[in-house]
Amino acid sequence: MFDLEKEIRKWKKVLYKHEVFDDGVITDLELHLRKTYQTQREAGLPEEEAFRSAAAQVGEADKIAAEYDKNRLAALIRHAPLHPRRFLPALVWHYIKTALRIIRRRKAYTFINISGLAIGLCVCMLIVLWVADEWSFDRFHTNADRIFRVYRDESATQMFSTSALTPPPMAAALKQDFPDIIRSTRFGYWRRQLVTYRDKSFNETRYMHVDPDFFHMFSFPLLKGDPDTVFANPYSIVLTEKTAAKYFGEEDPIGKTLTVNNRFDVIITGIIRRDSLKSSLEFDLLSPFDILIKESLGEEVRDNWGFNSFGTYVLLEAAASLDNLNRHLKDYLNKKYSEEDTDALVLQPLTDIHLFSNLGHDLHNRGDIKYVWIFSALAVFVLLIACVNFVNLTTARSVRRAKEVGLRKVVGANRRQLIRQFFAESVLMSLLALIFALLLVECLLPLFNNLSGKELSSSWLKNPSFLLIFIGLALLTGLLSGIYPALFLSSFQPVRVLKGSMFSTRANPLFRKVLVIFQFSLSVFLITGTLIISRQLSYLRHTNLGFNREHIIYVSIHGKLHEQYNAIRERFLQHPDVLHVTASMALPTNIQSTPGTPMWEGKDPETVMEIKADFIDYDYIETFEISLVEGRSFSREFGSDPETAFIVNEEAVRRMGLESPVVGKKFGFWGIDGRIIGVMKDAHFQSLHHKIEPLVFKMFPDWLRRMYVKVRSGDMALTLASLEKTWDGMNTGYPFEVRFLDEDFENLYKQEARLENIFRVFAALAVFIACLGLFGLASFIAEQRTKEIGIRKVLGSSTAGIVGLLNRDFLKWILTAAFFAWPAAYLAMHFWLQKFAYRIPLEIWMFFLAASIGLAVGLITVSLQTLKAARTHPANSLKHE
Amino acid sequence: MVSKTLMAASTRPLILAILAGGKNYGYSIIQKVKDISGGHLEWTDGMLYPVLQRMEMENLITSNWKLSDGNRPRRYYTITDKGRDELASELISWRYIWQALKGLTDPLKAGD
Incomplete structure (x- = not known):
């Protein structure tokens, strides 16, 4: 017996299999089927045949569905929602x-x-x-994208490849010669200056000299004073807010007078706000550059193109072409100054200075x-x-x-x-x-x-x-x-x-494994990094440098202090805790190369050698406990020592190819001829980033700029206090500002020390977070296997056995992680160590140790959980559901 | 018999033309097409429904549900203004094509 409704239900079931048919469509089609069926019946067909015919007339569900699918696709493409919105705000x-x-x-x-x-x-x-x-940094200036620093590219010669220092006449000349350069300023200082207001005086290290254009190029806001007129008076000075407060407190500083180096007065014409502004230009006080020439350098420097000592900044026309300018600047010095000068001038964007600059002789601390x-x-x-x-x-x-x-x-x-x-x-x-x-x-x-x-x-x-x-x-x-x-x-x-x-049992084990391995790879990588960086740093700190820098304080002897050096020295030496007093031109950490090749006995005229030179006083070798391998130190017993005596290091001897005995051989530079009186053992005056280079010491009493005092180890504060008393008693006119030499040496590795700290903290964080995750994971796995653990215990497993079983997986994961971390850490650290001329070798144990630390921390974390699970009484765990 | 391609191309104007005469529902639309064409246009009835949906997406027609005989819900379609415009332009296009065809074929007949 044919049952229409049953057949229709069957027919509809086929339709329901297709997702595209919503209820509306199925209703439509059903109605169509019924109508057609009715028509066929009226035409005289028997029931079953009428139904088959009607169904055929409606068509195959697959084909109709395919058409609806096309519509759905079109709707998706046109973003016209066909269906009611799926996102329900409710x-x-x-x-x-x-x-x-x-x-x-x-x-x-x-x-x-x-x-x-x-x-x-x-x-x-x-x-x-x-x-x-x-x-x-530097981005707050309105003209930031148009301001450039001029630097010298010295790749043609050999000393430094680049230098941020330029000569005094350059700023004005560039502005005159290139219409695209609309403003220019010099920016520089000359040693530290003693600045005095009534009874307050400070050694100012950031007393900068600039040209009047400075205030029109940069956007440092002037709180007081007018940018057009602050430098109208050639003897004027602009202070930062902070500096003004240091000298004047609450008083209004405008119009007041400051005395510089006890020699000349400057009048305060402006107050600048700098503190919250990030700038690569560091200064506390600003004065016209002309003061520097008149008071410190001398008129002859004004047009001296060889006097490379200052920064030069320029402001370009908005439409200026940088490429074009750089092309013209390439041989500018050559044309303008001397045919021998092959240095190219290059414009460096102001905004690159802080992060992207790595110039020689740069004036400031850079990022x-x-x-x-x-x-x-x-x-x-x-x-x-x-x-x-x-x-x-x-x-x-x-x-x-x-x-x-x-x-x-x-x-x-x-x-x-x-x-x-x-x-x-x-x-x-x-x-x-x-x-x-x-x-x-x-x-x-x-x-x-x-x-x-x-x-x-x-x-x-x-x-x-x-x-x-x-x-x-x-x-x-x-x-x-x-x-x-x-x-x-x-x-x-x-x-x-x-x-x-x-x-x-366990869901998607592979994926989770990969994640844990990934976490621990990063952790092991960071631990390895921390370990190696701190090893290298401790190597840097504990390497025998070849001299003793401990318990040495130093004082800068600039200006009139220089004339009083000998008197101060005598007075200090009378102090019971003072062992030695000496002086030199450069700080031992900062001895520079001298221009030109020195001459020595038997030198091949073609040989070129760069040598670092410092000018020192008697007792220098003794103060720093530098050992001599040959000859003697400078001595008052030899009247000719200040003129013609040289002490060189072993490296210099090696490079010059001198044969023993070296003492007595002829040596000289800068046209000073003399003889070598001593050879000192190679010592690391520079940071261990650099190889030991040839070095020569010569006496030069007029050029001493720093006085070193070696004191007995003991109560440093007490010794310093009594030295200060002596100093004040001599009325030098300068404050007693001491620094510790070992701090200077420590500063050589400041960056590395910082990196070590950063790695340490990050490694700790990474390990901590990874362990948090591991802890959670371990607890879930233990929970999942509660029943298994219960059964194992009933069958006689020991707690240790179960902990081992549960830990085994984690152990495998962490070990795998180490295998991924090691090569990455090796490469990264190898690359980093290249910065140092003297470095520790990368040894296998470091990598193993790092992995073991990761492993130990990881296992302890996991065991906290697994132990708990393993100790649960089987009766309880088997009840678990 | 009319070719499949031509069928596909002509379905939409035919539907629009039928709906221009008043609102209608799926089964009835198909019957009308069949009646008018004297059986020369034949399709699988089910294939009409996706076309109607597509035309609705394009805002040529709109639909709403109504209860009809036997309390069964029925979806009635109405032509929109956009649909009327579309119908007008389709008519013109079809006329052009027809004229072009006629212009080409009449001389041929004359030449026989």
Whole structure:
């Protein structure tokens, strides 16, 4: 018996298999079928035949579905939603509610996730602040993109490849010769200057001299004074706010007079605000450049093209072509000054100076783009590790969530809604983490400033763009760490999940393995880096330098102090705790090469040799305990020593090819002929970045600029106080400003020391976050295997056996991680060590040690969990469901 | 028989023309096409529905559900202003093509 309704139901069932047919379409088609059937019946066909014919008339479901599919595709392409909107705003609140519920229910899990993310975010935020600070240098000037520094490219000669120092006449000449250069200024100083106001005097090291154009080129705001007239009086001075406060406190400084070097007066015509502005131009006081020429250098320097001692900055016409100018500047010196001068002049953008400049003789402390990269990379590492934690923990918990997903799907949630829900969770977590991260940033800023040598403040709170970046960062973190869990969890098939057949043991083990290995690779990499950097630093610090720099203080003897040097020396030597007093021109850390090749006995006229030279006083060799391999030190017993005696180092002897005995051989430079009286052992006066170079000492009483005092080790403060008393008693007119020589040496490795600290902190953070994740993961795995553990115990396994069993996986993962980390760490560290002429060898044990540290920390973390699981009484664990 | 390609091209103006005479539902539209063409235009009925959906997406027609005989819901289609414009321009195009064809074939007949 033919049953029409039954046949139609069967027919419709086929339609339902096609997702594109919504209820409306099926209703349409059903109606069509019925109508056609009716017509066929009326035409006289029997029931069953009429139905077959009608069904054929409507057509094959596959073909019709294919047409609907095309429409759906077209709709997707044109963004015209065909179906009712899938994103239901009413659900948003539901997503958030569910996410909050999850957060509340699983406190430990949430804590691990949020603290990991918060630390990752905090590190990233600090780095963002730091990078923004580095990047902002010199960009506040209105004309920043049109201001350039002129530097000399000396690659044709050999001494330094570049130099930021240019001669005094250049600024004005460039402005005159090139119409594209509309303003120019010199920027420089000449030794430190003693500046006095009534009873206050300070040695100013950042007293700079500039041309009047300075105020029209740069945008330092003048709080008082008019940029057009501040330098109208040739003896005027402009102070920064801070400096003005130092001399005058609350008083109004304008119109007051300062005395410089006890010789001439300058009148204060302006106050400049510089403090909060990031500038590569460092100064506390500014005066017209002419003062420098009149008072310190002498008129003959004014047109001396060979006197390369100052910076030159130019402002270009808006439409000027930089390439064109650089082309003309290439042989400018050659044409303008001397045919022998082959140095090319090059324009360097002002905004490149702080991060991208590596010129010789640069005047200031510079940033380094390399550090920007290292910092940023480390920050990304830490954030990635935190994201991986999230992914790992969330997927590990998938067993718990699977049933939820199944039920949601059964009651009609589609995959997209589930994906949205999981994203809502991860984003909510990362936003919570953001709040903690902001608090953390506040707490850690001082520490970070210490680490990075910056003075960042929390003023970013007032800066909406930073806040936006941070929120963006948090959202990105949330999305990044949400992708995998969202896709993975939402893909569960309700039928299988609800049957409980899906997760017998461990889900997607490979993916999770990869994540853990990735985290630990980064951690082991950072630990290795920390280890090697600190080894190298300790090598740098403890290498026998060949002289003794301890307990030596020094005082600058500039200006009139120089004339009093001998008197001061005599007085200091009377002090019971003073062992030696001597002086030299350059600091031992900063001995420069002398121009030209020296001459020596038996020299081949073709030989070229660069030699470093310093001019010293008697007792220098003794003060620094430099050992002599041959001959003697400068001595008062030999009247000719100040004129014709030289002491060279072993390297110089080697390079000159002199044969023993060297003492007595002829030697000289700068047209001074003399003899070698002593050969000193090679000593590392420079940092260990550099190889020991030929060095010569000569006496030159007029050129001594620094006085060194070697004191007995003991109460340094007491000795200093009594030396100061002696100093003040002599009425030198200068304050007693001492520095410690070993600090100067320590400063040679400041960058490295900073890098070591950074690595240490980042490595600790990375390991900490990775361990958080590991801890969470271990607890979930232990939980999953509760029953297995119970059964094993019942069958006689020992606690140790079970801990071993559970730990074995982690052990394998961490070891694999080490294998990935080692080559990367080797390459990175090998590259870094190339900076040093003297370095530690990379040895295998360092890599093993780093991996062992990672392993130990990891295993301890895991064992905390596995031990707990293994100790549970089997009766309890077998009850577990 | 009319070729498949031509069928595809002509379906839309035919539907528009039918709907220009008043609102209608799927089954009835198809019957009308069949009646008018005297059986020369034949298609699988089910293929009409995706075309209607596509035309609705393009805002040429709109639809709404109504209950009809036997309390079954039925989807009625109405032509829109855009649909009328489209119909007018289709008519012109078809006329051009027809004239062109006629112009080419009449001399041939004369030459026989």
